[in-house]
Amino acid sequence: MALLDIFNLTKNFDGLVAVDNVNFSVGERTITAIIGPNGAGKTTVFNMISGLGKPTSGSIIFDGLELTKVKEYKLCGMGIGRVFQIPKIFGELSVLENVMVGFHAQTRSDLVKTGLHLPSMVREENMIREWALKKLEMFNLLESEEKLAGTLPFGNQRLLEIARALATEPKLLLLDEPTAGLTPAETEVLKNRILTIRDSGTTILIVEHNLSMVFSISDHVIVLNYGKKIFEGPPTLVRRNPEVIDAYIGRRGLK
Amino acid sequence: MITIRLLLRGLFHKRILTGVGIGVLLVFPFIFSREYLINVSIFTGIFVVLLVGLSLFIGHVGQFSFAQAAFYGMGAYTSSLLTTRLGVAVWLGFLAAGALPGLTAYAIGSLTLRLRGYYLAMVTLALCGIFHVFVTEQYSITGGPSGVYGIPPLSFGKIRVESAASYHYVVWTIAVLSLIFSRNITKSRVGRALKAIEGSEDAATVLGIDVSGYKIKIFTLTGVSAGIAGSLFAHYVTYIAPGNFTLDLSIWLVVILAIGGVRNISGVVMGAGFTTIFPFLLGPYQKYNMLVFGIILVLVLMFLPGGITGVIGRKIEGAKAKLLV
Numbered sequence: 001m002a003l004l005d006i007f008n009l010t011k012n013f014d015g016l017v018a019v020d021n022v023n024f025s026v027g028e029r030t031i032t033a034i035i036g037p038n039g040a041g042k043t044t045v046f047n048m049i050s051g052l053g054k055p056t057s058g059s060i061i062f063d064g065l066e067l068t069k070v071k072e073y074k075l076c077g078m079g080i081g082r083v084f085q086i087p088k089i090f091g092e093l094s095v096l097e098n099v100m101v102g103f104h105a106q107t108r109s110d111l112v113k114t115g116l117h118l119p120s121m122v123r124e125e126n127m128i129r130e131w132a133l134k135k136l137e138m139f140n141l142l143e144s145e146e147k148l149a150g151t152l153p154f155g156n157q158r159l160l161e162i163a164r165a166l167a168t169e170p171k172l173l174l175l176d177e178p179t180a181g182l183t184p185a186e187t188e189v190l191k192n193r194i195l196t197i198r199d200s201g202t203t204i205l206i207v208e209h210n211l212s213m214v215f216s217i218s219d220h221v222i223v224l225n226y227g228k229k230i231f232e233g234p235p236t237l238v239r240r241n242p243e244v245i246d247a248y249i250g251r252r253g254l255k
Numbered sequence: 256m257i258t259i260r261l262l263l264r265g266l267f268h269k270r271i272l273t274g275v276g277i278g279v280l281l282v283f284p285f286i287f288s289r290e291y292l293i294n295v296s297i298f299t300g301i302f303v304v305l306l307v308g309l310s311l312f313i314g315h316v317g318q319f320s321f322a323q324a325a326f327y328g329m330g331a332y333t334s335s336l337l338t339t340r341l342g343v344a345v346w347l348g349f350l351a352a353g354a355l356p357g358l359t360a361y362a363i364g365s366l367t368l369r370l371r372g373y374y375l376a377m378v379t380l381a382l383c384g385i386f387h388v389f390v391t392e393q394y395s396i397t398g399g400p401s402g403v404y405g406i407p408p409l410s411f412g413k414i415r416v417e418s419a420a421s422y423h424y425v426v427w428t429i430a431v432l433s434l435i436f437s438r439n440i441t442k443s444r445v446g447r448a449l450k451a452i453e454g455s456e457d458a459a460t461v462l463g464i465d466v467s468g469y470k471i472k473i474f475t476l477t478g479v480s481a482g483i484a485g486s487l488f489a490h491y492v493t494y495i496a497p498g499n500f501t502l503d504l505s506i507w508l509v510v511i512l513a514i515g516g517v518r519n520i521s522g523v524v525m526g527a528g529f530t531t532i533f534p535f536l537l538g539p540y541q542k543y544n545m546l547v548f549g550i551i552l553v554l555v556l557m558f559l560p561g562g563i564t565g566v567i568g569r570k571i572e573g574a575k576a577k578l579l580v
């Protein structure tokens with residue numbers, strides 16, 4: 001059964017049709033990739049799934065629920081995690097605090113509880129500090145725990161953002177070009193992490209220009225061009241499809 | 256040499272500074288028994304309460320609000336009118352004084368803070384104008400330009416707070432508690448959420464943070480704290496008039512925070528102290544106060560971004576680093 005079903009999804013930016021009547025499904029516990037040239041509408045699709053900008057029309061069904069009617073900040077609690085194309089870590093917070101923010105939707109201390117420093121709030125605070133430390137340990141970021149996140153090298157900012165997104169315990173994780181700007185070695189590490197995340201039960205939807213990685217890890221590939229879906233299928237079929245080669249692969253060549 | 260170093264390091268320590276501050280507040284009425292000095296301390300305390308919510312809002316939401324004088328006035332008028340006209344118990348009037356501006360702030364925030372852009376600044380400028388017209392012209396309710404007289408002193412049950420010294424303790428208890436409250440907020444889940452929003456509203460949203468909800472909550476807090484300050488003011492001076500709550504004050508408060516530094520408790524306390532003594536400092540040159548103030552503001556914005564406390568904070572960090580070597 002599919003975890004995510006997208007029907008006739010369309011997004012207009014005054015005149016420009018960035019996403020044009022797109023349909024696809026993402027099966028539970030799979031890795032599904034969206035590929036396509038620059039400006040094809042990949043990030044715009046991610047934005048609509050994660051609540052940053054309502055679709056012009058169409059519907060997004062996640063876990064049996066229509067998302068387009070849900071308040072944007074509630075999507076996280078429903079199980080949608082998102083990592084941005086350009087890392088959006090919180091530079092003024094420490095590395096540990098960044099991950100602690102990831103537990104926001106699972107905790108409750110509000111203005112009054114935190115202002116009064118109530119015991120329940122202190123307990124919650126200690127609990128998520130523990131959880132966040134575990135996440136940092138998983139990503140080998142423990143020694144940078146106290147540093148301001150803005151001072152981390154680029155590759156580690158990427159990892160931190162993924163660790164933070166995993167803290168929300170997503171059922172579906174959206175990764176937007178996670179290997180952009182990484183060295184080949186870092187890319188290899190990240191690839192294995194993505195597989196581990198999938199094995200632990202999280203469904204992954206990934207936008208990626210590194211095609212050899214896409215074809216080696218994905219179960220299913222969707223190809224967008226000028227906002228339209230031009231093809232979808234397993235990697236073996238996608239890499240041989242003439243239209244896809246013409247629109248995208250041909251121009252880039254397969255690394 | 257070593258002892259001097261230790262002493263310096265001690266002085267730089269926040270806890271020790273706080274301890275010294277609280278010690279001074281405790282003995283203040285005994286050492287400075289002159290009425291006008293106690294008044295300086297009381298008004299400083301009231302201004303701390305007035306500024307504390309605003310500093311959270313400017314420092315952590317990053318927008319300007321010019322509603323502070325109106326909320327302050329609303330609090331002052333609410334508890335004055337309830338206690339003088341309707342004979343409501345003072346402590347109830349005091350609570351209502353926090354609630355009414357709080358609700359007003361919530362309503363204004365809900366309408367403006369969901370939009371992108373700086374609508375709130377404009378709407379709050381207008382609110383000050385509307386409030387002033389209302390209290391000046393609705394003679395039958397507010398007493399019009401001549402204001403409200405004979406406001407009873409604060410009392411909680413049988414305990415009446417009449418002497419200046421006892422008022423000093425009440426005001427500063429509330430002021431210190433509100434500073435602690437705001438500090439606790441910034442050091443917790445809510446504070447992290449606010450910093451996250453500041454870093455990236457999109458990233459905050461996908462992590463489950465209700466961005467406009469938090470902005471509205473913090474703005475509501477500016478209303479509640481200003482209202483409480485207004486009530487403390489009214490029950491101390493026992494006479495209020497529209498002239499106490501004009502737009503000048505709102506602008507002054509925003510600017511004084513920019514000068515003092517919005518992110519620090521010491522910025523709030525310095526701002527409150529400066530608000531109290533500025534009129535005295537200028538003495539006969541009071542009519543130039545806005546000019547002098549304007550010049551100070553420009554200089555600070557040009558040379559001390561982050562405010563005075565921001566700069567002192569960095570200097571102290573630097574000195575500490577050297578001393579620790």
Ligand SMILES: Nc1ncnc2c1ncn2[C@@H]1O[C@H](COP(=O)(O)OP(=O)(O)OP(=O)(O)O)[C@@H](O)[C@H]1O
Nearest residue numbers: 013016018036037038039040041042043044045085
């Ligand atoms: N907020 C916006 N306002 C107007 N146009 C936009 C907006 N966001 C995206 N677009 C346009 O929509 C189209 C699709 O953009 P999108 O960012 O989704 O592409 P993409 O497939 O992610 O490209 P890339 O591989 O470069 O990241 C582009 O033409 C872009 O200029």
Ligand SMILES: [Mg+2]
Nearest residue numbers: 042043044085
């Ligand atoms: Mg993109």
